[in-house]
Amino acid sequence: MPPKVLIIGLGSIGRRHVQNLRALGVNDIFAFRSRGAAARPLEPGEQVLTVPTLEAGLARKPDIVFVTNPTAFHLATARAAVRAGAHVFIEKPISHTPNGVEEFLSEAAAAGRHVFVGFNFRFHPTIRIARERLLAGAIGRPVSARFAIGEYLPDWHPWEDYRTSYSARAELGGGVLLTQIHDIDLLNWFFGLPREVTASLGTCGELGVDVEDVAALICNYERLIAEVHLDYLEKPARRCFTIIGTGGKMEWTQQDGTLRIWRHGASEPEEHRAPLGFERNDMFLAEAAHVLAVLRGEESSLISGDAGRDALKIAAAAKRASAERRICPLVAGEREHNPFDLTGRVAIVTGATGLLGREYADELSRAGATVVATDLSQGRCVELAASLSAATGGKVIGLAADITNSEEVDRLVAETERRFGRIDILVNNAAMNPVPGLAIFEKSFAPFEEYPRELWERELAVNVTGPFLLCQRVGALMARQGRGSIINISSTYGNVAPDHRIYGPGKYKSVGYAVTKSAVLNLTRYLAAYWGPKGVRVNTLTPGGVGAGQDPDFRRQYADRTMLGRMAEKNEYRGAILYLASDASSYMTGANLIVDGGWTAW
Ligand SMILES: NC(=O)c1ccc[n+]([C@@H]2O[C@H](COP(=O)([O-])OP(=O)(O)OC[C@H]3O[C@@H](n4cnc5c(N)ncnc54)[C@H](O)[C@@H]3O)[C@@H](O)[C@H]2O)c1
Structure with missing residues (x-):
């Protein structure tokens, strides 16, 4: 009995498969086309029953799914198909990056499902x-x-x-x-x-x-x-x-x-x-006939997933x-694997024009990610994006948004999705982070009894509500994608109480800062539990203090509190961000990565 076939994507190659499968006697064909009515109309021989979503198509229990959507979506679609019990035919290339390909092939093999790749030549x-x-x-x-x-x-x-x-x-x-x-x-x-x-x-x-x-x-x-x-x-x-x-x-x-x-x-x-009379479609027809023969157990696959991977x-x-x-x-037979590679991934970094944000944006771009650098000023975002693209050779764009404003966050996320089709990494880095010794932050170091309520509320808005809004919008999208990594930035003072003695007489580390940074820890854990089953990882990075413009007394006293005897350099969190953003940390979620020179360890 001919197989039941679901086609994902009815571009020119998807339509070709419909026609060829029909010519080979396969009639139970249905399709999901994301562009729907906006797409080029189907010719008479290409008409098929369409389903409204991939899930609806899989619910009809196809024997094989032809994955003919854009390359960047191949693997997620194929994985869903295999999990629904179907064999898959993936148009070439198998994916846009090797990330996840090996794991997918192992999963399909363990489930006894065939993976074919469209190498019609x-x-x-x-x-x-x-x-x-x-x-x-x-x-x-x-x-x-x-x-x-x-x-x-x-x-x-x-x-x-x-x-x-x-x-x-x-x-x-x-x-x-x-x-x-x-x-x-x-x-x-x-x-x-x-x-x-x-x-x-x-x-x-x-x-x-x-x-x-x-x-x-x-x-x-x-x-x-x-x-x-x-x-x-x-x-x-x-x-x-x-x-x-x-x-x-x-x-x-x-x-x-x-x-x-x-x-x-x-x-x-x-x-x-x-x-005589050979034409290009004959290759595709022979390929489809081969796939059907393999499914019937009559031939062994010539176009296996391994060929796609190699x-x-x-x-x-x-x-x-x-x-x-x-x-x-590229040693034959060995797995080519760089778990830190972010090629093809899309990242949003908030607070990108600040001291640490630009370090993170630069690092993610160097690892291959497309980076959306966002902060309050559009001019500074665009300037930063231009200088980072020039330095890293990667794609970096600047898009301003006030993270406390829901509409601006919506616009940021919608625009990122419109331009790049997906979001894989979110770094919630923006925060009000008062630096000791600078006059503009004077009120932030007031005694608790005098701490201004406006400052407290502003800190709640920027440091907690901002990450909340971004997680809500971006995390939902990641959950639909079935993959994503969110990194919320806390601080030493989100983990332990500040040592007020190092701030000088009459000065105290901001209560707003300490309380909001500890809220980040549990926002992380809450969302890690919530989205774990959807493949979205959520972790906290806790950096220690960076030496940047503080008065020398403060720096010396801060340094004395650390095991390494110094404040951090601004580039010393790059490795941690890359680790959390990439597959290197693929089994890590709900965690708090503390990089503080040993401050909290004694
Ligand atoms: N620098 C440190 O020593 C240190 C130590 C531990 C943790 N951290 C944390 O690291 C992160 C970055 O710190 P930094 O030192 O680079 O700070 P920074 O002040 O240099 O950068 C913060 C950025 O956030 C942006 N921002 C503020 N409010 C915003 C809003 N409403 N919408 C959008 N953007 C907004 C600012 O414009 C700024 O560019 C913060 O979360 C901070 O708490 C910093």
Whole structure:
């Protein structure tokens, strides 16, 4: 009996699968399309029953889910499908970053579910022959390989503005490297994982896109050097490869679909042509037929999740190599794993133009996250974003919001979601943080009996209600995504009482500050418990005092209270923020990470 199929995303590839599955006798097909009526109308052969949500689709118990939405959503969708008991077919690439891919594949394997990745070129008749002849030693030992794909992006989907398509948008997992990952997959299919990769990625054309439109990779094997070139600019399009071996060479071009093999000593090349009337869709049709055959237990998978993972490993190594201008090792069979990598994640940092906020924004950007830097002044936010982008090479934007104002928080979150499609990290760092010794903060150090009520209420608003509002808006979105990390910033004085003696005669650390910073600890625990089942982690970072403008007496006395005998440098919390924001702390929630030079430990 043909499987029941749910298609997620009815863009051009989703529609193609609908038509091909129908042609193969699969009729129980239904689909979820997030763009709904706003999308390009369906042609008669593409009409299917639609469901209002992914959950509604999964509730109909499909046997297999075709994940054909933008790349950045692949993994979350596929995970939901596997958890609902379905096999999954994921359009290439398997995801936009290697993060979580290995775990997902293990989960699917443990559940006995197939994961297929849409590497349709493995079903091109003359590419299959090329691989067979290569493995049979037709050109001796391969020593050099060149794969190239160039295709002018604006010509792909004439019915839409190419700049809005996922291929052109970083936040949706676009860029030529991932979008054209087929050729990287062929490299891996022919030769396996390279030992190391170096690459240059650039936005070199006039396309007005924020992703790389040219990528050049050099992949080193033990005794083979392979080059892969990908671009969004070449017109007319070209896809081809040449492999040179010790006993000959082979050449393939997509334009005529012909494979030619020259063997040393032979007067004529061996020529293999695609069958008469072969057209591009035949690859997709063969791919769909293969998937159905695997589900029936008649064939073993040619396009497994492991192939998707390995191609992505090469692409991720290329991204890293290009960003860091180095050669990235990629040992075959070993897991490529940097738990601190934030590539593809989106972060909001509040209080970003303050002393520590800019350190956090800078660190998250260097780790690969897109950062929304927010604070009270739009001018300062924009200025900071420009200087951080220039320094880190990452995407940083400045958006002002008063965190005590619900409408401004709503606008900040909505705008971030509109521009980047998701939010993975929230650093609730903004606070009223009076610095001892500065005249403007004089009243903050008043004795308790004289502590001004306005100050107390203002501190409650900024230090507690602000994080509350942000958690409410951002956390809800993270819960829908099934992933997120919230970091609430407390202080030593949220954990223990201040030692008033170091503030000088008649001066006391602000009661508002101490009380609000302790409230943060339990806001964290409350939300960690609340959102734990949804995959949203909530932790507190407790920094100790940073030496910045206080009078020397205070600094000396503060230093004496710490085990390390000094105040912190402003950059000494970067590691803690990166740890809490990234998968390095994936099993940590409801916790309080204290980094205070030992103040609270004795
Ligand atoms: N600096 C330290 O020694 C230290 C020690 C422990 C904890 N902390 C904590 O670290 C965080 C950052 O401290 P910092 O030293 O960088 O402070 P900072 O005063 O330099 O920065 C705080 C930022 O928050 C912003 N802010 C204030 N009210 C706001 C509002 N209503 N909406 C939006 N933004 C607002 C300010 O404009 C400022 O840029 C605070 O939560 C603080 O309590 C700091």
